[in-house]
Amino acid sequence: xxxxxxxxxxxxxxxxxxxxxxxxxxxxxxxxxxxxxxxxxxxxxxxxxxxxxxxxxxxxxxxxxxxxxxxxxxxxxxxxxxxxxxxxxxxxxxxxxxxxxxxxxxxxxxxxxxxxxxxxxxxxxxxxxxxxxxxxxxxxxxxxxxxxxxxxxxxxxxxxxxxxxxxxxxxxxxxxxxxxxxxxxxxxxxxxxxxxxxxxxxxxxxxxxxxxxxxxxxxxxxxxxxxxxxxxxxxxxxxxxxxxxxxxxxxxxxxxxxxxxxxxxxxxxxxxxxxxxxxxxxxxxxxxxxxxxxxxxxxxxxxxxxxxxxxxxxxxxxxxxxxxxxxxxxxxxxxxxxxxxxxxxxxxxxxxxxxxxxxxxxxxxxxxxxxxxxxxxxxxxxxxxxxxxxxxxxxxxxxxxxxxxxxxxxxxxxxxxxxxxxxxxxxxxxxxxxxxxxxxxxxxxxxxxxxxxxxxxxxxxxxxxxxxxxxxxxxxxxxxxxxxxxxxxxxxxxxxxxxxxxxxxxxxxxxxxxxxxxxxxxxxxxxxxxxxxxxxxxxxxxxxxxxxxxxxxxxxxxxxxxxxxxxxxxxxxxxxxxxxxxxxxxxxxxxxxxxxxxxxxxxxxxxxxxxxxxxxxxxxxxxxxxxxxxxxxxxxxxxxxxxxxxxxxxxxxxxxxxxxxxxxxxxxxxxxxxxxxxxxxxxxxxxxxxxxxxxxxxxxxxxxxxxxxxxxxxxxxxxxxxxxxxxxxxxxxx
Numbered sequence: 001x002x003x004x005x006x007x008x009x010x011x012x013x014x015x016x017x018x019x020x021x022x023x024x025x026x027x028x029x030x031x032x033x034x035x036x037x038x039x040x041x042x043x044x045x046x047x048x049x050x051x052x053x054x055x056x057x058x059x060x061x062x063x064x065x066x067x068x069x070x071x072x073x074x075x076x077x078x079x080x081x082x083x084x085x086x087x088x089x090x091x092x093x094x095x096x097x098x099x100x101x102x103x104x105x106x107x108x109x110x111x112x113x114x115x116x117x118x119x120x121x122x123x124x125x126x127x128x129x130x131x132x133x134x135x136x137x138x139x140x141x142x143x144x145x146x147x148x149x150x151x152x153x154x155x156x157x158x159x160x161x162x163x164x165x166x167x168x169x170x171x172x173x174x175x176x177x178x179x180x181x182x183x184x185x186x187x188x189x190x191x192x193x194x195x196x197x198x199x200x201x202x203x204x205x206x207x208x209x210x211x212x213x214x215x216x217x218x219x220x221x222x223x224x225x226x227x228x229x230x231x232x233x234x235x236x237x238x239x240x241x242x243x244x245x246x247x248x249x250x251x252x253x254x255x256x257x258x259x260x261x262x263x264x265x266x267x268x269x270x271x272x273x274x275x276x277x278x279x280x281x282x283x284x285x286x287x288x289x290x291x292x293x294x295x296x297x298x299x300x301x302x303x304x305x306x307x308x309x310x311x312x313x314x315x316x317x318x319x320x321x322x323x324x325x326x327x328x329x330x331x332x333x334x335x336x337x338x339x340x341x342x343x344x345x346x347x348x349x350x351x352x353x354x355x356x357x358x359x360x361x362x363x364x365x366x367x368x369x370x371x372x373x374x375x376x377x378x379x380x381x382x383x384x385x386x387x388x389x390x391x392x393x394x395x396x397x398x399x400x401x402x403x404x405x406x407x408x409x410x411x412x413x414x415x416x417x418x419x420x421x422x423x424x425x426x427x428x429x430x431x432x433x434x435x436x437x438x439x440x441x442x443x444x445x446x447x448x449x450x451x452x453x454x455x456x457x458x459x460x461x462x463x464x465x466x467x468x469x470x471x472x473x474x475x476x477x478x479x480x481x482x483x484x485x486x487x488x489x490x491x492x493x494x495x496x497x498x499x500x501x502x503x504x505x506x507x508x509x510x511x512x513x514x515x516x517x518x519x520x521x522x523x524x525x526x527x528x529x530x531x532x533x534x535x536x537x538x539x540x541x542x543x544x545x546x547x548x549x550x551x552x553x554x555x556x557x558x559x560x561x562x563x564x565x566x567x568x569x570x571x572x573x574x575x576x577x578x579x580x581x582x583x584x585x586x587x588x589x590x591x592x593x594x595x596x597x598x599x600x601x602x603x604x605x606x607x608x609x610x611x612x613x614x615x616x617x618x619x620x621x622x623x624x625x626x627x628x629x630x631x632x633x634x635x636x637x638x639x640x641x642x643x644x645x646x647x648x649x650x651x652x653x654x655x656x657x658x659x660x661x662x663x664x665x666x667x668x669x670x671x672x673x674x675x676x677x678x679x680x681x682x683x684x685x686x687x688x689x690x691x692x693x694x695x696x697x698x699x700x701x702x703x704x705x706x707x708x709x710x711x712x713x714x715x716x717x718x719x720x721x722x723x724x725x726x727x728x729x730x731x732x733x734x
Contacts, residue, residue, distance in 0.1 A: 001052055002686055004059045013051065018044040018067060025071075025083040033078040035071075043070040054584075055687060056597045056721045062585060135166030142168045146477075151470045158582025159463065161439040161575050162470055163518070167220040171481040173513070175221030175296075175397035176495055179419060179431030180208055180229040183493040186420035190214055190488060200240060201269075204233040205276035209283040215494055216287075216295035218486035221434065222398015222713075224298040224346075227318050228305040229430075230276070234314035237272050241265035270317070277321045284343045285330060294342050296713065300395035302348040303360060304382065316360055319347075323366040326374050332669065332705055336676075339667035339707040341714045345370075345377035346395060349655040368647040371663050372640040375707065375714055378632065378662035381655045388625055388659055394429040396660070399571055399713045401630040403432050404564045407511040416506050417496035431495050432512055435563075436474035438467050439518030439570040441579050442525035442546065443599050447587045449529075456529060457549075464517075464553045471515055475563060479505055511564045516629045517554055518570035520579060521599040522546060523606045528593045535605055535619055547603065547626035554629075566629025569602030573710055576601070577722025596729075597722040603627060604634075607726055613637070613733040614653050621658040633661045634709065635733040639678070640665055646734060662709065664730075669705040672698045679706050681728040689724045 001013040022040045035043075047066045051058045064087060071080040142165045143152045155162045164174070188195050190210050198204040208225060215223050242265045249256055284297050301319045306312050326345060329337035347367045353360040367377050385393050390405040397403065406427035408416065415422040419431055440463055449456035483490035483498040490498050496507060507513055522543055523534055532539035547567070554565035572579070576598040583594040600606050603623035605616055613635035624631040640647050640663070647663065654661045668679040673696035682692040682699075690699045691706055698704060707714050708727055719727065 001048075002057050002688070003051070003063060004057050010057060013048070015044050015048050018047055018063070021086075022067060022071065022079070022083065025079050025086060026076075028082040029078040033076065035074060035076050035079055039074055039076070043067065043074065046070050052687070055725075056581075057688065059581075062581070065585065138166045138169040142166075147473060148469065150466065151473065154466055154470075157586070158579045159441055159444050160467055160470060161441070161518070161520075161570075161579070163437040163439065164220050168474075168477060171478060171485055173219055173221075173478060174434040174436050174516075175401050176215070176219065176223050176433035176489075177395060177397055177403065177430045178211065178215060178223050178225050178494050179421070180211065180225050180494075181430060182419050182421045182497075183207070183211060184229060184233070186493065188488070188494075189492040198233060199236065200272065201230065201233040201237045202272050202276040202279065204230050205279045206283075209280055209287070211488065211494065212284060212295050212297055213287045214488045216297075218489050219433075222296035222298060222401070224300055224395040224397055226300040226302065226305060226395060226430070227322065228300075228302065228315055231306060231311050231315035231318055234269060234273060234317065235310055238265060238269045241268045241272075244268075273317055273321050274325075277318065277325055280343065281322075281325055281330070281340070285340050296398055297343040298346060298395060298398055299343045300346050300348075301377065302350070302380075302382075302393060302395075303352050303363075304348070304350050304393070316363060319363055320366065323363070323370050323377075326376065327366070327370045329374060332671070334671050336669055336671075336674075336705075338669050338705045339374045339714065339716075341707065341716045344399065344713060346380055347377035348380045348382050348393060349651060350382040354652065354655050364651065365644070365648070368644050368651060369641075372644055372647050372665060373667070375663070375665050375667055375709060378660070379651055379654045380660050381658060383655060384621070384657070384659040388628070390427075392427050392429070396630065396632075397434055400632040400660070401434050401437075401514075401516065401568060402566075402628065403429055403434075404511055404514050404566055404628065411510070413510045416510065416512060417498075419497060420493065431493075432514075433495055433507075435478055435508060435513050435515040436471070437516040437518050437568060437570070438470040438474065439520055439568075439572075439575070440464070440467050440550075441521060441583075441599075442519055443521035443528070443579070443583055443593065444586070446525040446528040447583065447590070447593070451529060453529065460546075460549065464550075467517055468553070468557055471517065471557075471565070475508060475515055478508055479503075481505075509562045514564045514566050514629060516566055516568035517550060518568045518602075518630075519550060520570050520572050520576070520602060522603045522623075523600040524593045528590065533606065533609060534603075535609065535611065543603070544622070544626065547623060551626060551628075567627050568630035569623075569627040569632070570630075571632075571710075571713075572599070572601050573715075573723060574720050576726065577720045580722050596725065598726040602631065607636075607730040610731055611733060613650055616733055617650075617653060617658045617661055624659050631660060633658060634664050635661070636664045636730045637734045638666070638732055640734075650734070664709045667707045670696060670698050671703040671705070672696055672700070679704055681724060689721055689728060691718065 002010050003013050004010050019040055022043055026034050047063060047070060050066055068080060068083060071083060146169060151162060154160045184204055184207060185197060187197055195207055198207055208230065242261060245261045245264045249261060285294055287294055303312060303315060306315055330340045332338045352358050353364045370377060382393050392405055409424065409427055417431055445459050445463055446456060448459050481504045483502050483504060484500055489495045490504055526534035526539050526543045530539040530542055534540055534543035550567050554567055557565045579599050580597050587594055589595045603620060605611055616635055617633055620633040635650060650663060666678040669676050670679060670693040673693060675693055675695035679691050680694050681689050684690050691701060691704060692699050693704065701718050707716050710719060710723055
C-alpha cells in the first residue's frame with residue numbers, strides 16, 4: 001500500500017509513522033489525559049484499514065484527518081488538540097515556502113499526481129517540467145496574492161474548480177477560433193517576420209502550422225482552424241501548375257494539348273494537397289510549444305462553409321486527403337502506425353453528405369472508416385446546430401467550448417476586432433475566444449443540502465455567487481491587457497488587428513468573447529436528491545430544472561455586465577479525481593453518489609449505466625440544448641472496423657437528433673509483443689489500477705501506446721487513478 005506525500009511523491013505506507021506522530025502528541029499532555037500504547041496501536045490499525053479499503057492511494061492530508069478523527073473517537077481530546085496544533089504549525093512553515101517540495105519532486109520525476117495530471121503531457125520531458133515548475137509558482141502567487149480567500153478555499157475543498165490557475169497570474173485567455181482566413185489572405189507577422197499572402201496551398205499549410213504553434217504559446221486552451229480557410233489556395237496552386245506545365249510543353253517543343261496539360265496540372269495539385277495535409281498532421285504532432293506539449297488543435301471540416309463551385313470542390317479534396325491520412329495514422333518509435341492525439345477532427349454532417357445519394361456521401365463513408373479505426377472525426381449536425389445557434393454552424397473552440405451566437409453584428413457594434421476580412425452581412429465566429437472557466441461541483445451542492453430541497457436551492461444560490469465572483473476575477477485579470485502581450489493574437493489577425501499598446505478591453509464585451517460557468521456531476525447530484533438516475537423519467541425534470549437554473553443565473557449576469565456568460569459542460573480530466581476525493585472526505589462514501597474515485601462529466605449518463613447508443617444520444621440531446629457554452633456526447637463502442645454500417649447508423653442518428661457527438665473506439669499497441677488490440681486495465685498487488693497487455697502481460701506504460709478519449713480530446717499519456725477507474729468501468733453502448 002502506498003501514500004502520496006504533499007510534494008506529490010508516492011511512497012510506501014508506513015504505519016510506524018502514525019504511531020510515532022500520535023505518541024509525540026501524547027507526550028505533550030498530562031498523564032491522566034494520555035492514551036495507552038494499546039490505544040495508539042489501535043488508532044494506527046484503524047487508519048491503515050480505512051486506507052486499504054479506499055481503492056486508491058490516500059494522501060498525507062487525508063491520513064492525518066483520519067488520525068484526528070480516531071483520536072477524538074477515543075475521547076482523547078487533549079491529545080487531539082496537541083496533534084492539531086502540531087499540524088497547524090507545520091502548515092504555517094510550509095506556507096512560507098509552499099512550492100519547493102513540489103518543484104523538486106517534478107524535477108526528479110516522482111510526483112505521481114503531476115505525472116497523470118494531463119494525459120497529453122509527458123512529465124519526464126524538460127519542457128514539460130519547466131511548464132509545471134512555472135505553473136507551481138504561478139498557482140502559489142494566485143492563491144496567496146491574486147485570488148480572494150473564499151475562492152481559493154472553495155477551489156481547494158473541491159466545491160468549485162478554478163481552471164488553469166497555473167496560468168492565472170499572466171494575462172492569458174482560454175481558447176479560440178483562429179481567424180486563419182484573415183492571416184492568410186491579408187498577411188500576418190510571426191516572430192517579428194512579415195508573412196505575405198501565400199502563393200500555394202502547401203505554403204498556406206506551412207503558415208497555418210507556424211501560426212498554430214505561436215497561438216498555443218500565447219494562450220492556455222484549445223484552438224480551432226477550418227479547412228475552408230485553406231481551400232482557396234488549392235486553386236492558387238492549380239493556376240500555378242497550369243502555367244508551369246504549359247511552359248514545359250512549349251520548352252519541350254510539344255504540341256499544346258490543353259486537356260493533357262490540365263490533367264498533369266491536376267495530378268500535381270493532388271500531390272501538393274497530400275504534402276500540405278501531411279505537413280499539418282506531422283507538424284502539429286511534432287511541434288513542442290512553450291508548455292511542453294503539442295498544440296491542442298481542432299480541424300473543422302464543413303463543406304457548406306464555402307460557396308458551391310471550385311472552392312467547395314477543392315475543400316472536398318482537402319477533406320478527403322485529411323481523412324485518408326488520419327486513417328493511415330502516424331508511426332510510433334517502432335515504425336508501427338498508431339492513433340495520434342492531434343489534430344482533433346470535426347466533420348459536419350449536412351444534406352450534401354448524409355444521404356447515400358448525396359454528392360459527398362463518399363466523404364461520409366471515409367469519415368466512418370476513420371472513426372472506426374482512429375476515433376476521429378467527431379460529428380456536428382448542421383440541422384440540429386442551426387436550430388440551437390440561431391441558424392449558424394461553426395466549430396467549437398478546442399474540444400467542446402462553443403461561442404454564443406453573434407449578437408454584436410446584428411446590434412451594429414461592427415468590426416471591433418478590426419479584422420481584415422470582416423463582412424457586416426455575415427455573423428462572425430472566427431477570431432473570437434473564451435475568457436476562462438470556473439466549474440461548480442453539483443454533487444457537493446446536493447450532499448451539503450442533506451437532501452432538503454429548499455436547502456439545495458439556497459446552497460445553489462450561494463455557490464453560484466461564488467462562481468460568479470471567481471469568473472469576474474478571470475474577466476478582471478484580462479481587463480487592461482495590452483495587445484503587445486501576444487502580438488499574433490491581438491495585432492496580427494489570429495483574433496484581432498489592434499494597434500500596439502491598445503488594450504483588448506472592447507473584445508471582452510458585447511458578446512465578442514464568452515466566459516464559462518462549468519458544471520460537473522449532474523448525474524450524481526440528481527441521484528442524491530431524488531434517489532434515481534437522471535435518465536429515469538421521474539428524475540429527469542429535476543435534472544432539467546438544475547440546468548435551467550444555471551442558465552438563468554448566466555442570463556442575469558449577462559444582463560448586468562454585457563459579458564456573455566454561458567453554461568459549459570466541463571470536460572473533467574484530473575479534476576474528476578480531485579472532486580471525488582474531496583466529496584469522500586466531506587461526506588464519506590454514499591452509494592451511487594460518492595463511492596467512485598470519479599464523478600460524471602457534465603450532464604452525461606453514468607459510465608456504468610446500461611443504455612444503447614441511440615437512446616443515450618437522444619436523451620443527452622436535451623441537455624446539450626441547455627449547455628450552450630459547451631457540450632459533447634459520446635457512445636462507447638467496441639472495435640468497429642468490420643462494422644462500418646453500424647458507425648454510419650450512429651452518424652445518421654446524430655444528424656437527426658443531437659448537435660455534437662463522438663464514438664469512442666479502441667486503438668492500442670503493445671511494443672513488447674506487437675499486440676494491436678485493446679489493452680485492458682487491471683489491479684496490481686498494491687491495489688493500483690494499471691494498464692496491462694492481455695497478450696503478454698506487459699504493464700510498462702513506456703512500452704505501450706494507448707489512446708482513449710477522456711474529455712473530448714484523445715489522451716495518450718495515461719491518466720490518474722480516478723479517471724483510469726472511470727475508463728475501466730465504461731459499458732459499451734453498441
